[in-house]
Amino acid sequence: MSLLEDLKWRYATKKMTGASVEQEKVDYIIEAARLAPTSSGLHPFKIIEISNQELKEQIQPLAYNQSQIVDASHLLIFAAYDEYTQERVDSVFLQQEVERGLPTGFANDYKNGLMARFNSQSKDQHFEHAARQAYIGFGLAIGAAAELRVDATPMEGFDNAAIDQFLGLNELGLRSVTVLALGHRDIDNDWLVNLKKVRIAKEDFVISKN
Numbered sequence: 001m002s003l004l005e006d007l008k009w010r011y012a013t014k015k016m017t018g019a020s021v022e023q024e025k026v027d028y029i030i031e032a033a034r035l036a037p038t039s040s041g042l043h044p045f046k047i048i049e050i051s052n053q054e055l056k057e058q059i060q061p062l063a064y065n066q067s068q069i070v071d072a073s074h075l076l077i078f079a080a081y082d083e084y085t086q087e088r089v090d091s092v093f094l095q096q097e098v099e100r101g102l103p104t105g106f107a108n109d110y111k112n113g114l115m116a117r118f119n120s121q122s123k124d125q126h127f128e129h130a131a132r133q134a135y136i137g138f139g140l141a142i143g144a145a146a147e148l149r150v151d152a153t154p155m156e157g158f159d160n161a162a163i164d165q166f167l168g169l170n171e172l173g174l175r176s177v178t179v180l181a182l183g184h185r186d187i188d189n190d191w192l193v194n195l196k197k198v199r200i201a202k203e204d205f206v207i208s209k210n
Contacts, residue, residue, distance in 0.1 A: 003143060010146035011197060013153045015190035016071035016183035025148045026051075026074050026182060032144035033078075033137035040114055042092050044084065045134035046174060048077040048167060062166060063158035063179070072153070072181035077163070078138050079174040080130035084118040127175055134177045141180055155179040 030047055038044065050056060051074045060069040069075065081088065093111045097104055118126060138154070145152040156178050163169070163176045187193050199205075 003147075006143065006146035008197060009149070010142070010152065011192060013068065013151040013181075013183070013185045013190060014192045015186040016068055016073075016151065016153075016181070017186045018071045019073065019184045021073040021150050021182050021184070025150055026076075028148060029141050029144045029150065029182065030076065033076075033141040036133075036137035036140045038133040038136060039129070040092075040110075041096060042084070042089070042130075042133065044081040044088070044130035045137060045177070046079050046172075047137075048075075048079060048169075050075040050077065059158075059163065059166065062162045063155065066155065066157060068153045068155065068181040068183070069179075071186075072183040074182045076141065076180040076182065077167070078134045078177045078180070079164075079169050079172075080127060080134045080177050082130075082170075082173050082175050083123040083126040084115075084130070085173075086115060089115055089118070131175075131177045138178055138180065145180075145182060151183055151185045153181040153183075155181060 026049070030049065033047060034043075036043075050059070053070070056070045056072070056075060059075070060066070063069045089111060093107050094104070096102070097106050142152055142154060158176075158179060160176045164174070167176075169176060185193055
């Protein structure tokens with residue numbers, strides 16, 4: 001099926017059955033996020049994959065008791081860098097040079113210019129930039145889930161600071177951005193499942209300057 005048909009199929013699932021999603025499908029969805037383009041190739045985010053039911057039950061109160069948290073097969077928590085450090089940026093460019101067979105320091109001029117810009121910014125600005133990159137991967141994960149006919153609920157409704165503390169993300173230099181709950185729609189109990197998908201009209205969406 002085409003991407004557009006996949007996107008027409010999907011919706012923000014409000015009620016899931018609790019049935020498991022095959023691990024190979026979850027891996028495919030995560031791989032789509034890993035392959036996402038990011039600014040300067042920094043890929044400044046990670047995914048915390050959770051399938052343990054006890055952990056999901058502990059997370060649910062931190063996400064305003066939304067049922068998808070515990071009824072999902074898997075939770076994918078997208079967490080972005082809390083800041084850009086010299087070590088983090090160096091490691092990215094070194095990996096690029098090694099894997100591309102380039103001499104060490106090949107990209108130093110570009111990297112140094114990048115770090116000069118980051119050094120002029122606050123940690124909050126770093127996180128905001130990293131979070132935007134995480135959303136690129138998040139979007140591709142949603143599309144990949146639709147391709148596989150895995151239901152997915154994008155979720156911002158949670159206590160970020162509490163999630164970060166619960167999962168120990170602060171110690172890893174990460175801050176939570178968003179959650180993707182993966183599972184199977186409960187067609188008998190989801191009020192949204194049969195309602196028409198509504199989006200802004202194309203003529204109101206596109207501003208043409210041709």
